Amino acid sequence: xxxxRLLLMLLTFSGLYAFGPPKTINEGYSIGDLAADFTLKNxxxxxxxxxxxxxAKGFLVVFTCNSCPYANAYEERIIALDRKYKMSGVPVIAIxxxxxxxxxxxxxxxxxxxxxxxxxxxxYLMDEKQEVYPLYGAKRTPxxxxxxxxxxxxxxxxxxxxxxxxxxxxxVEVSYVENAIDSMLEGGKISIEITKAIGxxxx
Amino acid sequence: MSLFMVLIGLVSCKPGxxxxxxxxxxxxxxxxxxLLNTSYSTIPVYDFDExxxxxxxxxxxxYVVNFWATWCKPCVKEIPYFEKLQKDYRDLGVEVVLxxxxxxxxxxxxxxxxxxxxxLKSQIILLDDPNQNEWIPKVDKDWSGAIPATLxxxxxxxxxxxxxxxxxxxxxxxxxxxx
Numbered sequence: 001x002x003x004x005r006l007l008l009m010l011l012t013f014s015g016l017y018a019f020g021p022p023k024t025i026n027e028g029y030s031i032g033d034l035a036a037d038f039t040l041k042n043x044x045x046x047x048x049x050x051x052x053x054x055x056a057k058g059f060l061v062v063f064t065c066n067s068c069p070y071a072n073a074y075e076e077r078i079i080a081l082d083r084k085y086k087m088s089g090v091p092v093i094a095i096x097x098x099x100x101x102x103x104x105x106x107x108x109x110x111x112x113x114x115x116x117x118x119x120x121x122x123x124y125l126m127d128e129k130q131e132v133y134p135l136y137g138a139k140r141t142p143x144x145x146x147x148x149x150x151x152x153x154x155x156x157x158x159x160x161x162x163x164x165x166x167x168x169x170x171x172v173e174v175s176y177v178e179n180a181i182d183s184m185l186e187g188g189k190i191s192i193e194i195t196k197a198i199g200x201x202x203x
Numbered sequence: 204m205s206l207f208m209v210l211i212g213l214v215s216c217k218p219g220x221x222x223x224x225x226x227x228x229x230x231x232x233x234x235x236x237x238l239l240n241t242s243y244s245t246i247p248v249y250d251f252d253e254x255x256x257x258x259x260x261x262x263x264x265x266y267v268v269n270f271w272a273t274w275c276k277p278c279v280k281e282i283p284y285f286e287k288l289q290k291d292y293r294d295l296g297v298e299v300v301l302x303x304x305x306x307x308x309x310x311x312x313x314x315x316x317x318x319x320x321x322x323l324k325s326q327i328i329l330l331d332d333p334n335q336n337e338w339i340p341k342v343d344k345d346w347s348g349a350i351p352a353t354l355x356x357x358x359x360x361x362x363x364x365x366x367x368x369x370x371x372x373x374x375x376x377x378x379x380x381x382x
Contacts, residue, residue, distance in 0.1 A: 069274040069306065103276075139347035139365075161348075165333040167306065176336075196339040198304050200275060201349035201365075 028137010031193045034153040035061075035145065038132045040095065040125035041108070043115040048123045050093070050147075050154060057089035058184060059154065060177065061145040063127075063138040065096045066114050067105035068200035071141045073166050075118060078142070081162070081177060082122040090146075090181050092122040097133035097141070102203040133202055140199030146180050157184050160195030227266055227300050228326055233257050239310060239329060241318050246303075248329045251338035254302075258342075258356075265297045265357040265380045270330075270342075270350050272304045273313045277367045278351040282321065284370040288377060289325045295381060299325040304350060307331050355380060 029035060037050045050059055062078055064071040082092035100107035108126050115124045127133050136145055137159075146158035158180035163172040176195050183190045228247060233256040235247030249257075258268070269285050271278035282301070289299035301323065305314040310329065318327060332338055339348050343363035346352055352365045353373075357380050364376070 069272075069309075073306070140349035143347075161336060164336055166335070167308075167333045171333070173334075195336040196346070196348045197335045198339070198348045198350060201277060201351070201367075203277065 028134070028139075029145065029156045029159065031156055031159065033156045035147050035156050036132075036135055037154070040127060040132065042123040042125050043108075043112045043120075046123075048093070048125055053091065055089060056091060056149055058146065058148040058157070058181075060085065060090055060092045060181065061136070061147060062092055062094050062142055063097050063133055063136070063140075063145075063202070064094050064142040065098050065103070065106045065200070066110050067098065067103045068141045070166055070197075070199045074142050074162050077162055077169055079118065079121065081181075082120075084178075085181055086121070088181075088185055090185070094120070094122055094124045095127050095132060096124065097127045097130060097138055097202045099130060099203060138202060140197075140201055142197075142199060144177055146177065146184065148184050157190055158193055161197035164195075166197065226261065226264065227257055227298050228328070229257070232259075236331075239315065241315055244318070244323075244327070246315075246318070246327045246329055248307075248331050251330065251332040251334075251341065254328065254330055254332075255338075255341060258354075260356065260358045262358050263296050265295075265355065265377070267297060267299045267377065268302060268354040268356075269299065270302050270304060270352045270354075272350060273309075273317045274305065275350050279317075281351060281368050281373070282323070284368055284373050286321075286323060286325055287370060288373055291374075292377065292381075297377065297381075301325050301327045303327060303329045305329065 039047050039049045042048045053059070060081060064078065078092060078094065085091070096106055096111055098106040111124055111126060142162065144158065144160060144162060145156060147154040148157045158177065160176060162177045163175045165172045174192070176192055179192065180190045233249065233253040235249050235253065237248035239246040239248060267285065267288060271282065273279060285299050285301060288297065303314055314329070335348060339346050342354060346363060346365055349365055351367055352363070353368065354363050355376060360380055362376065
């Protein structure tokens with residue numbers, strides 16, 4: 001009888017174990033990780049991959065969108081970053097991670113309109129299968145990932161916000177992304193590698 | 204001026220004229236840098252250093268602190284669940300606090316009209332502190348900054364959720380604090 005009960009307990013526990021939640025959850029990239037390349041559709045209809053950029057020294061991958069007020073507040077600054085760093089070999093690659101089913105403002109057509117109206121000088125890609133943002137670990141828009149191209153691949157060097165004042169670009173005290181790109185291009189250490197910011201959750 | 208603050212800090216009136224005691228907000232503990240008014244309530248505006256002083260435990264209270272904004276659709280969707288939670292559980296020492304992260308320049312045009320239209324009864328705070336990288340980890344070290352996000356705490360327990368709730372899942376979380 002005792003043995004039967006023991007067996008039953010064992011079965012119960014093994015059952016719980018087998019059907020319990022997985023222990024490891026993919027939290028996305030950390031500093032120093034190699035970032036995967038992707039092939040996503042740009043607003044001009046072309047398919048874009050990081051490997052298309054032969055001359056690049058790195059990439060500023062920004063998960064952003066049409067619908068989020070924080071993304072809107074940073075839009076001009078994202079355009080300015082591309083203007084400033086593309087020539088130095090670090091272009092902006094913007095990716096909209098949202099599903100237009102939940103956020104109609106983030107549809108491909110609306111992305112095209114916005115990119116045209118605001119004269120985006122960088123690709124604005126759609127993460128159509130919503131596979132790229134979870135791989136990177138993007139949690140919100142806007143969310144930046146600075147990658148450095150090396151012989152072993154694209155290394156994640158900075159993750160986080162663009163700067164420390166979403167409300168007013170003229171009141172910014174620390175330009176996290178600019179400092180990170182400057183340090184990366186000089187071959188130096190990036191002093192602030194991870195920052196947090198309020199943003200719209202990705203849907 | 205101080206009498207004015209104490210009065211607002213302790214008592215606020217619902218549209219029906221019934222007074223309620225708020226204990227999460229205490230202007231002596233944490234001084235707001237501004238006060239916003241709807242037709243029936245007062246909303247203190249805090250920077251994080253002051254707001255943080257309010258995140259203290261009270262021996263008989265469970266606080267449900269929801270970070271939201273009117274521009275955040277999933278946040279707006281779950282506001283009625285927090286309102287219902289406040290209504291159903293206030294007699295059990297539960298206090299819901301809705302911490303708005305709305306842009307200060309959209310307070311008049313969006314936040315205040317939203318509160319009036321929805322007749323929100325929970326205490327609302329405007330957290331106006333652009334240096335988010337400094338304060339987000341102080342709320343919870345694992346918070347990415349995405350909203351909605353909710354902090355539930357009492358003297359025994361503290362849990363942080365970076366996710367949306369249904370009323371059922373929210374109530375279930377709260378139950379874990381009351382047993």
